[in-house]
Amino acid sequence: MNVEETIQTEKKIPLESRTIIHFMLVNNKINETISGVLKPFDVSLQQFNVLRILRGQNGKPAHLSTLNERMVTKMSNTTRLVDKLILKGYVNRIVCPSNRRKVEINITEEGDKVLKKMDVAMAIAEKAILKNISKKELEQLNALFNKF
């Protein structure tokens, strides 16, 4: 992925700007690949993340605020995100008995089942995205990302 070619400019871009543009271009590519493999399941990346967090709870229900905190992309809209997943039958939501301000959200069996299939799809997407990157380079990337 070459920056100048992709955004079709002849100008020399300063290293700092170039890095950030480069970053965004790679991000787009990653997003496209991931939405592509999730598309057959009719869930967005965000919805997928919610399902993963809920599975990580191992049966323990999660509050809305918990989802919010753990989500990779924060969005003010977790309520509506959960609404969508309820419609699809992948999660359920009840008012928390001990504190009626809160809600308890659980993944359903159905949700768990499709999530397993999504995992396979995601693994394929990851492989595709990182097909030219070695283990050592992955380590390097993670180390560099730590500095942000």
Added chain:
Amino acid sequence: MNVEETIQTEKKIPLESRTIIHFMLVNNKINETISGVLKPFDVSLQQFNVLRILRGQNGKPAHLSTLNERMVTKMSNTTRLVDKLILKGYVNRIVCPSNRRKVEINITEEGDKVLKKMDVAMAIAEKAILKNISKKELEQLNALFNKF
């Protein structure tokens, strides 16, 4: 920016997944910083990019399709993006005389003026984002991004 801490998980994440999650976390941070500095100008990153592309034309008008091709984030919606910029008085749009299917889009003087101010803001954002990254590390990042 530590991945496990940020998404609050105790589980060991495979290096591949971890890299992609890490990538997204950094991306969010970058986006937040950039939208932050652009907010006073009441333009989105996309609108800013359109203005930059138009300036790069050096007075030569750009067709809508040209904008689409050069934009970092492709979106099917360049028409409405340009609509917004017209409303703000930063660009104008006329039907292309030689081929009435096309439109010609130009940056206005006003647009050029605010774009200069946005440049300063963006430079500050870039500095903030990359404050812990050395020149050598920037080169490394760019080299790694080329492999995506």
Added chain:
DNA sequence: TTACAATAATTGTATATACAAATGTATGTC
């Protein structure tokens, strides 16, 4: 020259997201 396909942009629709305001519930203080 007409009919058909290709091109360029716009519009419609559904969903996603950001941000602020509103709703309902709990807690602490007098």
Added chain:
DNA sequence: GACATACATTTGTATATACAATTATTGTAA
């Protein structure tokens, strides 16, 4: 217990984005 305050979620609104369908114009082949 009444009140103010804090908390947790939901709702409203505006904008952003993705994708498909539509409109308008041009090119071309019979």
